[in-house]
Amino acid sequence: MKLKIPNIDKNQFLNEIGDIARFTARFFREVSKPKQEYHEFVNQCYWIGYKTLTLVGVTAFIMGLVLTIQSRPTLVEFGAESYLPSMVSVSLIREIAPVITALICAGKIGSGMGAELGSMRVTEQIDAMEVSGTNPFKYLVVTRVMAATLMVPVLSSLANAISLYGGYLGVNIRGQVSWHLYWFQVFGVLDFSDMLPSLIKTFFFGFAIGIIGTYKGYNSTKGTEGVGRSATTAVIVASLLVFIIDLIAVQITDILGLT
Amino acid sequence: MKKDLKPVIEVKNINKSFGDNHVLRDFSMDVNPGENLVILGKSGSGKSVLIKCIIDLIRPDSGQIIVLNHDINDLDQEELDKLRAKVGFLFQSNALYDSMTVRENLEFPLRIHWTKEERAKNAESAVKEALEDVGLSHTVNMMPSELSGGMRKRIALARALILNPSVILYDEPTTGLDPITAREISELMVNMQKKYNATSVIISHDMNCIRITSNRVIMLIEGRSYADDTYDNLRLSKDPKIREFFD
Numbered sequence: 001m002k003l004k005i006p007n008i009d010k011n012q013f014l015n016e017i018g019d020i021a022r023f024t025a026r027f028f029r030e031v032s033k034p035k036q037e038y039h040e041f042v043n044q045c046y047w048i049g050y051k052t053l054t055l056v057g058v059t060a061f062i063m064g065l066v067l068t069i070q071s072r073p074t075l076v077e078f079g080a081e082s083y084l085p086s087m088v089s090v091s092l093i094r095e096i097a098p099v100i101t102a103l104i105c106a107g108k109i110g111s112g113m114g115a116e117l118g119s120m121r122v123t124e125q126i127d128a129m130e131v132s133g134t135n136p137f138k139y140l141v142v143t144r145v146m147a148a149t150l151m152v153p154v155l156s157s158l159a160n161a162i163s164l165y166g167g168y169l170g171v172n173i174r175g176q177v178s179w180h181l182y183w184f185q186v187f188g189v190l191d192f193s194d195m196l197p198s199l200i201k202t203f204f205f206g207f208a209i210g211i212i213g214t215y216k217g218y219n220s221t222k223g224t225e226g227v228g229r230s231a232t233t234a235v236i237v238a239s240l241l242v243f244i245i246d247l248i249a250v251q252i253t254d255i256l257g258l259t
Numbered sequence: 260m261k262k263d264l265k266p267v268i269e270v271k272n273i274n275k276s277f278g279d280n281h282v283l284r285d286f287s288m289d290v291n292p293g294e295n296l297v298i299l300g301k302s303g304s305g306k307s308v309l310i311k312c313i314i315d316l317i318r319p320d321s322g323q324i325i326v327l328n329h330d331i332n333d334l335d336q337e338e339l340d341k342l343r344a345k346v347g348f349l350f351q352s353n354a355l356y357d358s359m360t361v362r363e364n365l366e367f368p369l370r371i372h373w374t375k376e377e378r379a380k381n382a383e384s385a386v387k388e389a390l391e392d393v394g395l396s397h398t399v400n401m402m403p404s405e406l407s408g409g410m411r412k413r414i415a416l417a418r419a420l421i422l423n424p425s426v427i428l429y430d431e432p433t434t435g436l437d438p439i440t441a442r443e444i445s446e447l448m449v450n451m452q453k454k455y456n457a458t459s460v461i462i463s464h465d466m467n468c469i470r471i472t473s474n475r476v477i478m479l480i481e482g483r484s485y486a487d488d489t490y491d492n493l494r495l496s497k498d499p500k501i502r503e504f505f506d
Contacts, residue, residue: 119357127316128354132368133340 023215027145030138037139044147048109049154055108056101060159063100064092064166072174081175085182086189088167093190097163098198099246101156102205105148106238110213113144114234117217118227126218141218145210152206153199160198193258201249208241264292265328267426267458268313273322275308282308283319284482290426295452295459297469297490299504300479306462307351309479310428313460314348315339327425344372347419347427347457351434353411355403355418362386362399365418372422389417392454393447409440413447420451427452429461433468445471466504478504 068088075081117140120126129136168182177185216234220226266289275283282305290296300306311317313324315331324331329342355364365386369378390396393413403411412432419427432448433441445468452459452472463469469476470490478486478493478501486493486501494505 116358123352123357124350124354125356127311128348128350128356129367130316131314131343131346131348133343133371134367135336 019219020211020215023218024211026137027142027211030135030142031146033138035138037143040139040143041146044143045151047112048105048144048147049151052105052108052151052155053158056104056155056159057162059100059104060097060163061166063096063159064088064163064168065170066166067091067096067163068167068170069173072170082185084171084175085167085177085185088170089164089186089190090194092163092167093160094194094198095246097159098156098202098205099242101159102152102202102209102242103239105152105155105206106209106242107235109148109152110209110234110238111231113148113210113213114216114220115227115231117141117214118220118230119217121218121220122223122227137218141214144214145207148210148213149203149206152209153202156202156205157199193253197249197253197258201245204245204249205242208245209238212238212241266290266325267292267327268460269323269325270309270313271323271325273309273312273319273324275305275312275317275319282482283312286322286479286482286484288477288484288487290458290460292458293456294474295449295461295472297461297463297473297476298479299464299469299476301464304479305482306479307430310348310430310460310462313428314343314346340371344368344422345425347422347424349412349415349419349427349429349432351430351432353403353415355411355415357403359403360399361390361395361401361403361406361414364403364414365389365421368418368422385421389421390414392420392451393417409436409444412436412440412444416444416447416451420455423455424457427455427457427459429459429463431462431464433463433465438467441465441468442471444468448472464504 068084071088072081072084075084075087117126120140126136126140129139164186167186168177168179171177171182213234216230216237220230222229268288268290270286270288272285272287273283274281274285286305286309288296298306298309308317312319313326313331315324315334326342327345329338331339331342334342356367359367366378366382369382369385373382386399387396390399393416395410395413395417398406398410398414403414406414416432429448433444436444445465448459448461449472451457459472461468461472463472473490476486476488476490476493477484480500486496486498488496493501496502
């Protein structure tokens with residue numbers, strides 16, 4: 001059987017990158033103009049933040065619990081069981097909790113924005129907004145990107161705390177570590193250079209998720225098929241960007257000696 | 260019709276292409292104050308593109324469009340928004356905001372064009388009056404998804420009328436409706452035109468709607484104005500291209 005290699009259009013790929021860059025530049029232009037849609041921004045913070053909290057919370061709790069349970073045997077083998085809270089907390093705070101939270105948000109928020117705005121585009125709701133004198137870019141895109149940029153770090157911070165609590169329960173399933181000792185060990189090993197880079201990169205995660213989700217939805221075409229495609233590609237591209245941003249963040253913290 | 264007055268809309272020699280598809284070719288028309296002008300044409304003949312050019316949702320490749328004495332090409336965004344407040348647009352798909360109630364849908368155009376004080380004082384009565392006009396006062400707190408196709412069309416019409424526009428643009432207002440509802444919508448359009456004394460441009464290929472609503476009909480064929488006459492005169496025409504629509 002002859003293997004069929006998909007035809008990848010390089011020009012289309014570069015055009016897409018150019019369009020995203022223009023879309024991002026327009027976002028910054030619109031943000032700098034007066035008369036922001038504060039009511040819609042708060043509304044989006046509620047939907048992005050509060051409505052994603054349960055999913056992020058449950059995932060973070062399980063993440064902390066599972067990581068602790070799975071790390072224990074290896075540490076026990078080397079007689080380093082007492083390092084379990086320290087090791088788990090560094091792994092969770094520096095890397096796992098922010099990235100997993102961002103991936104959950106890319107799935108839930110990115111697809112939601114892609115589908116919602118895509119559906120509004122194909123049913124002429126965005127045109128109706130423009131005809132009514134409202135700037136749809138400012139009303140729909142700026143508010144959502146700002147809300148995602150603000151709420152992903154908030155969700156990530158909550159995920160950090162919940163995952164550490166999951167870690168505490170994980171430590172106590174097989175061992176016995178008091179509440180005070182666990183937190184003493186966790187905060188003994190964590191310092192400024194662990195927390196700050198981790199927090200800063202989540203702002204970039206949120207921004208990337210917001211930009212890609214809204215870009216895909218706002219420029220949706222080809223009817224309902226296009227809406228589905230917008231939602232799916234928003235998740236794929238946003239997830240990929242999360243990893244790329246994470247990779248860049250690791251390199252920067254390494255260069256700055258914050259590792 | 261007051262032929263001596265300056266046209267409300269002047270479209271001069273506009274062209275619009277999408278790639279190799281030439282949708283509008285050197286198309287011109289005038290719309291006089293108070294008249295109901297119907298643009299008739301087959302699907303894909305460029306009717307919707309034309310009406311979207313009038314409100315600047317689509318820019319023509321060349322030509323000039325003057326609406327209420329303003330050349331669309333010369334307006335900045337703020338001036339365009341002010342002009343749009345005087346033009347109501349009924350979308351083919353209704354374009355009601357799914358995430359908002361009927362009340363919020365109707366109040367949406369007011370948030371830009373009315374001050375906070377005006378909204379606090381008059382929004383409630385404006386919404387009430389618009390809904391009474393279309394006979395759907397009881398739907399004020401309902402979501403668009405809870406409404407039938409005909410009700411959505413009426414709500415969309417109420418939203419288009421809420422700023423008391425001088426011009427109303429209808430993009431295929433009866434498409435997708437059953438004949439009885441389509442007739443009701445057509446009669447409602449005539450009543451609203453009388454009440455608000457607005458000028459209307461109606462895009463349609465529903466002959467019943469055209470018969471009820473039109474003062475004049477422009478037939479758009481292959482991007483050009485093929486015929487410009489009253490419904491009754493066109494109905495009696497023996498031109499085969501015109502007869503296609505009536506037979």
